[in-house]
Amino acid sequence: MQTLTEYQLELKLAVLTCVSIAVFLVYWYVSGRKYARKVFIYGIILAVVLKIAVCITVYSISDDPADFCSDVSTFYYPHTLKLLAGETPYKDFDTRYSILFLPLLAIPVLIWNSMGSIVLTMILMEALMIFFYLRYQRRVEYDIGLRTAFFYSLSPISLYWMSIGGYNSVIIAAFIMFALILADKRKDVLAGAAAALAFLFSKFLAFLTWPAIVLFRSEGIFKRTLPMAVSIILTLGLLLFDIDSLNPIKKEFGQYAGGNIWYLSVILFPALKNNQIFTVLPVILFLASFIIIFFKYIKRYKFVINRFDVSAAFISLIFLLFMLCSRKTYNHYSLMIFIFIVHTIIKRNPKDLLGLLIITYLGAITFYEVKLSEMFKYAKVITFDMIRIYPLIVMDVLLIASYIVLFVKCYRAVKEG
16 A cells, blocks of 8 residues: 655645635635636636546556555445445445445446546536535525635545545535435425435435434424435345444444544543543543534424524534544545535635634645544554654644534524524
8 A cells, every 4th residue: 555755745735735725815815806706616617627637637547556545445446346246245345334335336437447437426426516506505695605615615625535535425415415405495305315315325424414404394304204214224124134234333433533532632641542431432422412402403493594504504513523522533524514514604704714714724734634643543654753743733633623613603503593
């Protein structure tokens, strides 16, 4: 597997930081000017074209999994090939994803037998999400939609992880976006089906978004819930055929990664890593906090006026809670709800300096923080003396603080809606 030198790692940090800052500066400068809409539209188009071009170029030059270090090369592509060879997921090989994820990837891989086909599929999925989001916003608040899509599309969180990594988190974002739009149009069964596909085509983390779909409005709750319930029954039904469809949950339990309170604690107090309480406490903390937030939301969701906006904020709120409480929270996980966070910040105030600077910061460190924390975890490439640990600690402290500020802003957006 390819490893990164310190120079390559720091070069990527410099480039992604420049891109993230440039996006912020362009957004801030053109806001309120007559040509702002044109700039936002051209920026969105540029982002899509750039991602497709980078994907095709990179994977045409090299399609050897050993040259890449991503979920596409490690899991998506090899597992898809195993499926196409006749092996059964969960039974013949372990996979961390839902039952329809690999069958979905099998289609593009059959057309173009390359990792690039999977990355390109994710890019097109994201483009479709942005298209329908803007189409919806055109009849609601087009300016907010364009601002959001511009900032989201050109942020390194999307620009880098989609064009190179092709992370499947965007499947959840896309189908939940479809679900919200359909729910707003009172197409409740289809909204529930879209939410169910967010899970079936990706992973169990889609469950975090379901409360917002179920509680979109008091009418049609049963119609929206039914498809989701069916998707769970189908998944559990595989257990009857000796196919362990719950394996993804078992695989994730006990795992840890950088960018959260618990990982920071391990760096400072290594003995905590093997403490049993340390394994259970994050789950207890998340569930307790979620229950409090959920029941507070139930008391007022019937009186919500801007249902799409409040639901987007609620989705962001729950996911940020997960990012704060969970032990495994890679920065690029935020792709699942990043567009909803950006929408919430810009909807409340298009020139929210603190909110936009936080989004800029998240984009700047999106690759560096993940790789640095992994290198510390696995002791690869860089020998982690205290000089190396200090930047990681500072970066993670700021990252956690950023999540807390965004959490508060999303909470206020839900409360104000």
